[in-house]
Amino acid sequence: MKILFLTVVLSLFSILQAQETLPTERFGGTYVVKAIAADITREEKPKDMSPLTITNLDNGNLEVKFTFKKHGQCKEIKLILEKTNNPRLFSVVSPEGKRQVLVEETSVRNHWIIFCEGELHGKWAKIAKLVGPSTEENPKAFEDYKKFVSAKGFNEEKINIPIQAESCTPEQA
Template identity: 40%
Template sequence: MKALLLTFSLGLLAALQAQTFPTTEETRDVTGTWYMKATASDKWIPEKLRSVSVTPMTITALEGGNLQVKFNVLIAGQCRETSTVLEKTDEPDKYTADGGTQVFYIIPSAVEDHYILYGQYKVHKLHFQGAKLLGRDPGISLEALEDFRNAVRAGGLNEEDIFIPKQSGRKQLCPLGLGT
């Protein structure tokens, strides 16, 4: 369950075939604080995970074009700071993690200060795809959400499975600093 929640929180969702992604040679600055605004997956997500509060994630640039992603999760009543490294590949906008068992594409949304994170995941023997809409602020942009719906549809995921997680700051999620 912890691995599934961690994967859900990190990349929970999505990936499409590489040829369906618009790519570019330009370098994007995706560093800083990001809020997960919406998610979708090709697998059913239990209501328990749909009701999880999410904290902002921080993306930091590392050597070689790799990215470190940090966020907090509440597991068994304890706050845990979690981080993972997305390793840059030779393909534009494509990253891998966890020894290549996870593949991510960071694609700009048509709406400024929003990106779509597509991922292909393998947890134990479970394979799934998903997408997340990320934005620079916690508010919901209807225009960005519509762009996300279009991307989900184009990627073969079911737009009916899109859900919007509750935003929570680290202090709200872990008011006493438990566990970290």
């Protein structure tokens, strides 16, 4: 009887402990941008994307880093996404403006949707990215993404598949 009681208690403890892990606590590492939908002008849309590096910080915030080339120069962007009362919602303030960032888990392991809405260069913008661990296509994750962007008011024609760019280092010209 004691063994049965101990087994039940340990099972309940492990279930409760698993529920304490927030989805965004599993969101970290290097991710490839697989799809992007945005309501910004054609000139502002990225044609190629380097991988994103997401780091969970001790205080619950997220650090996001990526690189891109502009006029032959490598630029690195590093943003701190500050946690809010909603464990999936973050805020970010940068020189481009203030935005809210929603991190949504898809039904496919390690595939996430990052939805950003707010001010970008003085204009209101919304952007939704599907990210995953590799360049390999995943039809189920893409279906989840299409449903999400449709619910956020994007037309399916707004979805672009970016060219995968290598990360550069800011010292490169």
